[in-house]
Amino acid sequence: MNHLVYRIGGRLSVLLFPPRCLVCGEDGLPGRDLCLACSLGMPWQQAACRRCALPLPGADAEGLCGACQHARSPLQAVRAAFTYNAPLDGLLLRFKFHHDLSAGRLLSALMVDVLGSAERPQAIVPVPLHLSRLRQRGYDQAWELARPLARALQLPLCRGLHRQRPTPPQSELDASERKRNLCGAFIAIGRPPAHVVLLDDVMTTGATLQAAALALRRAGVQRVDAWVCARVP
Numbered sequence: 305m306n307h308l309v310y311r312i313g314g315r316l317s318v319l320l321f322p323p324r325c326l327v328c329g330e331d332g333l334p335g336r337d338l339c340l341a342c343s344l345g346m347p348w349q350q351a352a353c354r355r356c357a358l359p360l361p362g363a364d365a366e367g368l369c370g371a372c373q374h375a376r377s378p379l380q381a382v383r384a385a386f387t388y389n390a391p392l393d394g395l396l397l398r399f400k401f402h403h404d405l406s407a408g409r410l411l412s413a414l415m416v417d418v419l420g421s422a423e424r425p426q427a428i429v430p431v432p433l434h435l436s437r438l439r440q441r442g443y444d445q446a447w448e449l450a451r452p453l454a455r456a457l458q459l460p461l462c463r464g465l466h467r468q469r470p471t472p473p474q475s476e477l478d479a480s481e482r483k484r485n486l487c488g489a490f491i492a493i494g495r496p497p498a499h500v501v502l503l504d505d506v507m508t509t510g511a512t513l514q515a516a517a518l519a520l521r522r523a524g525v526q527r528v529d530a531w532v533c534a535r536v537p
Contacts (some may be wrong), residue, residue, distance in 0.1 A: 319385070326398075326407055337410050346375075347389040349535065356510055357384040357535040378517035378532045380527050381503075384535035385418040388506060392534055396505060400445050408445065411505075411533050412452040419531050420457065426497035427462035428454050428531075431504040431516050432490075434467040449533060450503045464496035464525075465516055486515035492523030499527040508533040 323332030325339035332338055338346075353369035355377060360369055365430050386392045395411060398404035438444055447461075452488035454461045468491050502516050507530070517528040 310334050315358055319523065326395060326410055335415060337406060338414075342391065345391065346388040347392050347534075349384045349387050352384065352535070353524040354381055356520070357382040357507060357530075357532065359535065359537050365442075370511045376529060377510075378514055378521045380529050381423070382507070382510075382513070382530045382532070382535075383419060383422050384507060384532045387536040388534040388536040396534060399448075403442065405443070405448060408448045409452060411424050412449045415449065415453055415531070415533055416456045419453070422459070423529070423530065424459065425499045425501040425527075425529060427460045427464070427500050427521070428503050429462050429496060429500045429516075431502055431512060432463075432465050432467045434470040436470050446503055449505060453503070453531075461499065462494070462496055464492055464494060464500060465490050465519060466493045469514060490516045490519040492519050492525070496520055496523065496525050498525060500525055500529075502528060502530040503532070504530070505533050506536065507534070508536040 305360060318512045323335065323337050325332045325342055326337045327342040328339060330339045330428075333340060333343065336343075349357070349359060350415075353360055353372055354360060354367040354371040356369060356379075358369045358371075388396075395407045399411060428450050429442065430450040432446070433441065450461055467489055469489055471486060471489050473509040500520060502513055502520075507513060513530045513532075517530070520528050
């Protein structure tokens with residue numbers, strides 16, 4: 305009975321409050337706060353390096369960028385739904401820094417469209433914030449993206465990582481400083497399964513994801529992939 309009430313309530317909500325595009329304000333597509341024009345204008349990622357998701361005009365025979373052909377990484381594969389360009393960048397900023405959780409729900413739904421075809425892990429591990437940053441922000445953006453994504457793909461969520469010390473924002477540092485900044489920042493907790501996917505909002509140099517992946521690999525995880533909403537080109 306309750307299930308029927310919820311279904312009827314959901315349909316009435318759609319009729320009374322139809323979707324509105326979060327980018328331009330026009331009517332959204334059915335069940336989605338994004339219109340067709342803005343959906344087509346999103347910077348969906350096309351050809352990219354399979355190891356770091358760097359956008360490529362064309363990949364080599366192994367699908368690797370030049371840097372990944374000559375470097376080792378604790379990450380087996382990385383997938384990004386978007387390249388970090390407009391109008392996607394505005395949605396991410398609203399979600400991450402302005403408490404716009406509706407933008408987060410939209411971004412997660414768009415990630416499902418892309419990542420539904422990816423090789424499935426045994427669990428999704430969101431990259432955690434340090435407790436001090438979590439208290440300041442009030443929510444963890446990686447978890448907010450991961451929960452509806454995991455539900456849609458029918459994958460378990462795993463709290464497999466702990467951020468054991470606060471670190472300065474990565475956006476304020478260059479590539480070499482980013483790596484030093486995250487040295488020892490993560491520690492694996494519990495018993496993550498053999499194949500997991502790290503989930504985060506944005507990948508720039510990959511230093512955060514590599515540090516998190518290294519902590520999981522040291523704990524015995526055999527394969528670590530990463531899924532991100534956007535990759536900075």
